Amino acid sequence: MKQAPYLQIDGVEKTFTRGDTSNHVLADIHVGIDKGEFVSIIGHSGCGKSTLLNIIAGLTPATSGGVLLDNKEVNEPGPDRAVVFQNHSLLPWLTVYENVRMAVDKVFRATKSRAERHDWTMHKLDLVHMAHARDRRPAEISGGMKQRVGIARALAMEPKILLLDEPFGALDALTRAHLQDSVMQIHATLKNTMIMITHDVDEAVLLSDRIIMMTNGPAATIGEILEVSLPRPRKRLELVTNTTYIKAREAVLKFLYERHAFVEAA
Amino acid sequence: MSRPALRAVETMPQPSAAAPAPSAEVVTLTPPRSAPRLALLKPKLISTASVVLPPLLTLALILLVWEILCSGAGATLPSPSQVWRDSSDLILDPFFVAGSQDIGLGWRVLTSLQRVAIGFGLAALVGIAVGTLVGQSTWAMRGLDPIFQVLRTVPPLAWLPISLAAFRDANPSAIFVIFITAIWPILINTSVGIRNIPQDYRNVAAVLRLNQIEFFWKIMLPSAAPYIFTGLRIGVGLAWLAIVAAEMLTGGVGIGFFIWDAWNSSKLSDIIVALVYIGFIGFVLDRLIAGLATIVTRGTAAN
Numbered sequence: 001m002k003q004a005p006y007l008q009i010d011g012v013e014k015t016f017t018r019g020d021t022s023n024h025v026l027a028d029i030h031v032g033i034d035k036g037e038f039v040s041i042i043g044h045s046g047c048g049k050s051t052l053l054n055i056i057a058g059l060t061p062a063t064s065g066g067v068l069l070d071n072k073e074v075n076e077p078g079p080d081r082a083v084v085f086q087n088h089s090l091l092p093w094l095t096v097y098e099n100v101r102m103a104v105d106k107v108f109r110a111t112k113s114r115a116e117r118h119d120w121t122m123h124k125l126d127l128v129h130m131a132h133a134r135d136r137r138p139a140e141i142s143g144g145m146k147q148r149v150g151i152a153r154a155l156a157m158e159p160k161i162l163l164l165d166e167p168f169g170a171l172d173a174l175t176r177a178h179l180q181d182s183v184m185q186i187h188a189t190l191k192n193t194m195i196m197i198t199h200d201v202d203e204a205v206l207l208s209d210r211i212i213m214m215t216n217g218p219a220a221t222i223g224e225i226l227e228v229s230l231p232r233p234r235k236r237l238e239l240v241t242n243t244t245y246i247k248a249r250e251a252v253l254k255f256l257y258e259r260h261a262f263v264e265a266a
Numbered sequence: 267m268s269r270p271a272l273r274a275v276e277t278m279p280q281p282s283a284a285a286p287a288p289s290a291e292v293v294t295l296t297p298p299r300s301a302p303r304l305a306l307l308k309p310k311l312i313s314t315a316s317v318v319l320p321p322l323l324t325l326a327l328i329l330l331v332w333e334i335l336c337s338g339a340g341a342t343l344p345s346p347s348q349v350w351r352d353s354s355d356l357i358l359d360p361f362f363v364a365g366s367q368d369i370g371l372g373w374r375v376l377t378s379l380q381r382v383a384i385g386f387g388l389a390a391l392v393g394i395a396v397g398t399l400v401g402q403s404t405w406a407m408r409g410l411d412p413i414f415q416v417l418r419t420v421p422p423l424a425w426l427p428i429s430l431a432a433f434r435d436a437n438p439s440a441i442f443v444i445f446i447t448a449i450w451p452i453l454i455n456t457s458v459g460i461r462n463i464p465q466d467y468r469n470v471a472a473v474l475r476l477n478q479i480e481f482f483w484k485i486m487l488p489s490a491a492p493y494i495f496t497g498l499r500i501g502v503g504l505a506w507l508a509i510v511a512a513e514m515l516t517g518g519v520g521i522g523f524f525i526w527d528a529w530n531s532s533k534l535s536d537i538i539v540a541l542v543y544i545g546f547i548g549f550v551l552d553r554l555i556a557g558l559a560t561i562v563t564r565g566t567a568a569n
Binding site for chain 1: 488
């Protein structure tokens with residue numbers, strides 16, 4: 001028998017019920033993700049990508065089915081599944097350092113000394129190149145910098161799995177490219193397991209080992225899973241002419257715009 | 267009575283030392299020594315003058331009009347010069363003690379401030395606590411909010427007979443009136459602030475597994491702080507409004523009773539001086555809370 005994957009999503013269904021109306025969002029999601037893997041979830045708006053991520057994070061309970069991480073069932077949020085939120089979600093009254101330190105203090109209160117927690121915090125800020133802005137408040141730094149701090153805060157929890165909810169959606173193209181490179185670098189260094197939600201086909205192909213493509217809702221499910229067998233480290237410029245890259249990109253585009261084109265009126 | 271008032275001197279004005287002292291000090295740097303320094307100071311002087319002069323001119327104009335209107339033979343109110351002649355002792359020395367009832371206005375104001383401090387302090391504690399409950403729990407809101415909405419419209423002085431009957435003493439009754447007046451804006455603003463905590467912050471707290479106490483101190487209070495301070499600022503203004511009226515009715519030492527006493531002995535000039543005191547203290551209280559708010563909520567509002 002094959003060894004169970006690190007993260008196992010088993011028959012997850014989600015129905016939102018409000019009053020008499022119920023909305024079947026996710027149907028029959030089965031997938032396993034291995035340790036150290038980078039997986040993207042791509043699909044049109046409203047296909048339940050974020051709901052799926054929230055179920056993995058434990059922020060939303062599944063209607064039926066379950067999620068197993070490292071052979072333990074997920075039924076509440078926790079720092080072993082750190083989330084990088086779409087809108088950074090930094091606390092505006094704390095400085096960059098304090099935002100990360102708060103997470104460090106909470107997770108490592110019992111296991112690390114004060115000095116170790118400080119070093120750990122600074123190390124994570126270094127990792128995302130934000131140590132220079134440690135005493136700034138979120139309102140005083142750019143959107144890309146905020147997202148970097150959000151990543152540092154998530155990494156600081158030393159999660160088993162890092163969940164990124166459209167982390168670069170609100171950023172301009174250049175900043176986004178910088179952050180994508182940073183995330184690739186972090187993934188190469190730390191060998192984290194990461195799940196990222198995205199709208200962006202290039203981003204998905206560039207970063208992922210596998211791309212999970214979702215069908216349109218209602219009752220969205222996994223339409224197809226694409227392996228991206230490009231060697232790492234990946235260089236964005238070299239990939240432009242790479243046949244594997246172009247083929248993968250084409251496959252995702254065909255899935256999204258031919259077979260599961262988004263019907264506005266639906 | 268003057269003993270507790272003395273203690274109030276020590277406790278009350280401390281925050282005012284931390285708060286920025288406005289305009290008055292700036293005027294003192296006027297006399298320039300030499301010509302180059304004068305040239306350097308000139309823009310500064312002009313900007314200072316443009317802030318200080320308009321209110322001073324307006325004040326002079328008002329005093330002038332008042333003087334003209336009230337110096338005729340049939341005037342019912344004293345003119346400014348008359349006020350000065352009658353009550354210059356009250357204006358010049360706020361802290362004289364000439365007898366058990368003949369004391370400076372400063373002492374009376376401090377006695378009133380002490381009542382406000384106790385009543386307002388209690389209102390802040392209870393208001394923030396209950397406001398948090400109402401903001402957090404849908405059932406508490408459904409149960410309590412309609413009652414609060416009715417109670418908050420009751421005028422402060424309407425509570426006075428009830429509280430006199432309940433406490434059978436003037437001082438706690440006055441404090442209760444302050445409490446019941448100041449609590450509603452604090453409570454309602456706090457609950458709105460708590461209800462408006464963004465879902466993102468709650469998600470962060472959930473991922474970090476903050477417990478209830480950590481959530482309260484680290485997320486709730488800072489996130490709702492701008493709302494809470496708005497409530498506190500409205501509350502302190504209302505408290506100061508209510509104390510004067512309450513003291514007029516309950517008697518004893520205090521700025522409100524002083525006015526009532528002066529009215530009964532037809533010392534109109536004294537009343538006018540007391541009004542200026544009340545206005546000034548109310549202004550200082552408001553600035554104090556506002557200053558505290560900018561220190562505490564730095565960053566929060568800027569998001």
